[in-house]
Amino acid sequence: xxxxxxxxxxxxxxxxxxxxxxxxxxxxxxxxxxxxxxxxxxxxxxxxxxxxxxxxxxxxxxxxxxxxxxxxxxxxxxxxxxxxxxxxxxxxxxxxxxxxxxxxxxxxxxxxxxxxxxxxxxxxxxxxxxxxxxxxxxxxxxxxxxxxxxxxxxxxxxxxxxxxxxxxxxxxxxxxxxxxxxxxxxxxxxxxxxxxxxxxxxxxxxxxxxxxxxxxxxxxxxxxxxxxxxxxxxxxxxxxxxxxxxxxxxxxxxxxxxxxxxxxxxxxxxxxxxxxxxxxxxxxxxxxxxxx
Numbered sequence: 001x002x003x004x005x006x007x008x009x010x011x012x013x014x015x016x017x018x019x020x021x022x023x024x025x026x027x028x029x030x031x032x033x034x035x036x037x038x039x040x041x042x043x044x045x046x047x048x049x050x051x052x053x054x055x056x057x058x059x060x061x062x063x064x065x066x067x068x069x070x071x072x073x074x075x076x077x078x079x080x081x082x083x084x085x086x087x088x089x090x091x092x093x094x095x096x097x098x099x100x101x102x103x104x105x106x107x108x109x110x111x112x113x114x115x116x117x118x119x120x121x122x123x124x125x126x127x128x129x130x131x132x133x134x135x136x137x138x139x140x141x142x143x144x145x146x147x148x149x150x151x152x153x154x155x156x157x158x159x160x161x162x163x164x165x166x167x168x169x170x171x172x173x174x175x176x177x178x179x180x181x182x183x184x185x186x187x188x189x190x191x192x193x194x195x196x197x198x199x200x201x202x203x204x205x206x207x208x209x210x211x212x213x214x215x216x217x218x219x220x221x222x223x224x225x226x227x228x229x230x231x232x233x234x235x236x237x238x239x240x241x242x243x244x245x246x247x248x249x250x251x252x253x254x255x256x257x258x259x260x261x262x263x264x265x266x267x268x269x270x271x272x273x274x275x276x277x278x279x280x281x282x283x284x285x286x287x288x289x290x291x292x
Contacts, residue, residue, distance in 0.1 A: 004028050007083035007285045008043075011075035012223040012250075012258035012278035014111065019251065019258035019278070020223040022079035023048045025288065026087075029062050035290055036064040046213070046221050049076045051084075057098035059084070066216040071100030072152035074115070074225015074276055075258075081106055081113045082280025101152035114277035116265065117226070120233035123148030126179055131158050131193050134175045135212070141165040144238060146193065151229035151274050155211075158193040159240065163208060166197045167253060171212035171219075194227040198240065205249035205259065206241070207231070222251035223258030229274040236268040 005026045013019030023043050028036070029052025040048045047065055054060035061080055063073045077097065084090050085108070095106040107114040126146045132139040135158070144159040156179060160166050171192065179191040194211050201208040209231065211221040228248045235241035244264045251258040258278070265273035 001289050001291045003287045003289055005285070006288050007079075007086065008283045009079035009082050010281040010283050011078040011082065012225065012260055013256075013281050014279040015281055016283055018256055018281065020075040020221065020256065021045050021283070022076045024076075024080050024083040025050045025290075026083070027052055028290070029060050031290060033064075033069055036062070037066060037068065039288070039290065040064050040066045041216065044218065046217055047073050047076045049080045051080060054098040057096040057103050059095075060098040063099070069100070070153060072104070072117075072226060074117070074228060075223050077104060077106075077115050078113050078225060078278050078280050081108070081115075082282060085113075086282045099152070104152075111279050112261075112277050113280060114261075114275055115225075117151035117229040117274045117276060119151075119272050120230060120237075120274060121150045121154075122233075122237065123150065123154060124182065126156055126182060130178060130182070131156065134172050134179060135193055135195065136170040136172060137165055137168060144240065147234060149230040149234045151226060151233060153226045153230075155194040155224075155227040155230045156191060157227075157231050157234040158195050159235075160195055160197050163197050163199065166195055166208060166210055169195055169210065169212065171214070173214045176214055194224065194231055196231050196235075198235075200247060201249040201252040201257070204247055206243070206246040207235075207248045208252070209248065209250045211250075220254060222254055222256035223260070224250065225260065225276050225278070228260055228262060229276045232262040232264070232276075233271055233274055236264050236271065239268075
């Protein structure tokens with residue numbers, strides 16, 4: 001049995017209980033997959049990270065859901081860097097992370113943490129009527145063709161007509177497998193539509209989003225940094241966002257408001273990356289006894 005230091009961080013927030021929580025287990029990258037997944041389930045969080053030494057970057061980061069390891073995730077990246085920074089484990093204003101999706105570059109500016117997600121990959125379109133049936137809305141509530149986009153993790157980006165439709169959406173988990181099958185995924189928790197309305201939750205925001213999730217994850221994600229990058233790439237590619245930088249908001253109706261600044265790298269028809277920036281609030285820290 002070994003004791004590991006951990007930090008519980010609210011990412012994409014500058015205050016307690018905002019944004020999306022993530023537990024960062026320092027020097028835990030060598031733990032087994034089963035133990036890491038069990039830890040996530042114990043926390044009831046959506047994702048947790050486990051760090052360790054890297055030969056190709058400043059630090060290695062492993063990302064886990066309750067159900068499996070994933071190559072990359074946005075809010076856990078912000079949380080991991082915020083945790084390291086709070087412990088004095090970073091120096092200078094840049095940092096590199098070794099992830100399953102490749103090397104992620106980080107820039108530190110005052111309290112803001114900016115990650116550069118990889119160049120977006122645009123996948124299959126999904127019929128609007130299929131997505132509508134999965135989220136319990138009429139097809140006309142979807143105003144652009146849903147499409148899988150990845151900046152490290154794939155999401156079915158779905159643009160809705162307004163906040164009313166966004167708030168009315170309810171996930172039909174039993175039907176979610178139809179999207180998974182179409183995309184060639186083996187599990188349903190890779191196919192949840194990322195829903196976005198083209199108007200912020202506050203006067204500062206430009207978009208407002210939701211991610212409804214399938215078990216064993218919690219029913220809704222407060223803020224989804226990887227999906228925000230994919231969503232931004234979709235909006236730029238399809239001419240739905242003119243500004244090269246905008247403010248994305250999520251989680252406000254859950255009482256966990258989160259906000260990110262998103263910036264395009266390269267022209268809209270040849271993006272080389274997506275920058276997603278936010279803050280992290282270290283809520284608590286301690287030790288956890290884990291073995292294996």
